[in-house]
Amino acid sequence: MKKRTAYSSVWNILNTNKVLSNTGIVLLITVIIAMLWANSPWQGIYQNILKTTISISIGNFQLTEPLLLWINDGLMALFFLQVGLELKREILGGKLSTPQNAILPIGAAIGGMVFPALIYYIFNTSGEASQGWGIPMATDIAFSLGVLALFGKRLPTALRVFLVSLAVVDDLGGVLVIALFYTSGISTMDLFHAFLFFGLLIIGNYAGIRKTWFYAIIGIGGVWLAFFFSGVHPTIAGILTAIAIPGRVKINEAIFLQRLAALHTKFDEEKSVKGSLISNSQLKILKEIKVTSSEAETPLQKLENALDPFVSFIVLPLFAFANAGIHLHGKVFEVLTHPISLGIGFGLVFGKFIGIVLFSRILVFLKLAKLPKNINWYQIYGVAFLAGIGFTMSIFINELAFANEEFIYTAKVSILFSSLIAGIIGSIILIKNQKLKTV
Known part of the structure; x- marks a missing residue:
């Protein structure tokens, strides 16, 4: 392990x-x-x-809004979402997970x-x-x-790790500076709505909701929009949404391997059809393997990997x-x-x-x-x-x-x-x- x-x-x-x-x-x-x-x-x-x-x-x-603002206030929120996901991953199980x-x-x-x-x-x-x-x-x-x-x-790889860790913490510091010092004309009602949606994301996390679309819809349609109208820079929505996204697996490694072995055996025992097609029973087993694999992944890492190239x-x-x-x-x-x-x-x-x-x-x-x-x-x-x-x-x-x-x-x-x-x-x-x- x-x-x-x-x-x-x-x-x-x-x-x-x-x-x-x-x-x-x-x-x-x-x-x-x-x-x-x-x-x-x-x-x-x-x-x-x-x-x-x-x-x-x-x-x-x-x-x-003009294209420039859509890029700076809209698309860059996704950049900060990725920063938040990376920071949370490092804290949960990466280079920032131990004080030393x-x-x-x-x-x-x-x-x-x-x-x-x-x-x-x-x-x-x-x-x-x-x-x-x-x-x-x-x-x-x-x-x-x-x-x-x-x-x-x-x-050495350790030097790159040091720079990555330093830069991620630096980005978090930048977000805090933006949130605390570069905001103007704050609307307390819109800010209240933003944290209300954020609270909904937290509840969804604890309730075991693992669907990415749930966090995307509430994160963008709720948290981001509320911050946009509140006067606090909406990129903060990216960090808060990242905090709320589950960073734990549904099944541990041992259970995952057991299920995978059982499904593999079951797949081998099924009779295959002639040609390049597989039987309906084998197709159902493959779907079970996909579900099992999904349960062994964290939504946090899944979303982070999906966001990386974009x-x-x-x-x-x-x-x-x-x-x-x-x-x-x-x-x-x-x-x-x-x-x-x-x-x-x-x-x-x-x-x-x-x-x-x-x-x-x-x-x-x-x-x-x-x-x-x-x-x-x-x-x-x-x-x-x-x-x-x-x-x-x-x-x-x-x-x-x-x-x-x-x-x-x-x-x-x-x-x-x-x-x-x-x-x-x-x-x-x-x-x-x-x-x-x-x-």
Whole structure:
């Protein structure tokens, strides 16, 4: 049992890294396309596409919003649903399930959020500009894992696990920041309705409801819509829905294997018909096998696996396409030396590094945590810089933090340049560490 669990955990980690690294490549291509398009003679077409209004009508109810908002507020809720599912899985049976494994990435993530925010605030202490302190706190898990994946098997799996765990906790921190600080005009009645629907999901969980459609209908039609109208950002609905989705199997491994063996024997004993068809009795047995297999799966993991390709290759690339198309105008040097830009740049590149390394060093020094096997401090330094690739989450928070279009533009330019610098520095450190090993 332990050996099988260990092998499946390693397989899940490797499979996750493969998907995330591929996502990082797709995101990079999407960003390049968006940037080229936004700075071409056809930039007007790009802007018009994002302003296209899309309506959903059910009876007298109608919701009409531009495509950009449907992507940022609607589709990104699915991204946060996936983040919530991943976090819950890690807490229930993954790398965050034991205090010894969880302390280091959680502590590193906290340090990597606190220091960037403080550094940003040093440059922007007042006015609307001060609202952007949450922007450099974020880590783009897909991009950072994509860069790390370029090193292939030359880096230990434990280092990837550390970065994934850190980034997942970082994403949760980003969600809390959005929920607590980037909301406005809260409607208490709509918020009450949201938690009412959330309570219904919890009851469904405890009642043993395992159908994905139940959680999808109430999660989207209830929790998401209520949050949308409440003033609290609707992406929070994704996290709450994930919390409510069952993370336990209906039958344990022993019962599953017993039933499967019995059904296998029963299938063999049935007489098959001529040709390529099977008998009706065998067909019924196969249906029983499907039901049994479904009972041995958790709805949480089933939904997470189903969401992975959609979120990785549709939701995130669409978000990147819609938000990374920055039309570079004015003097770029002046933009990059603006206090907002400096706060984000120093926060992502140096704040992330200082916070992650300092908190990790303190936890290891106090013997509250220890470095994972086969990992050295130079590799932690490299990963700490890679965590400064803020892209997706940073741009997301940027859209919520500012109303001033120039501030949004300045922040986006800084996020792109800073994420690039952080990625390059992190890669150089990891390359040098590899050379030191081979000397």
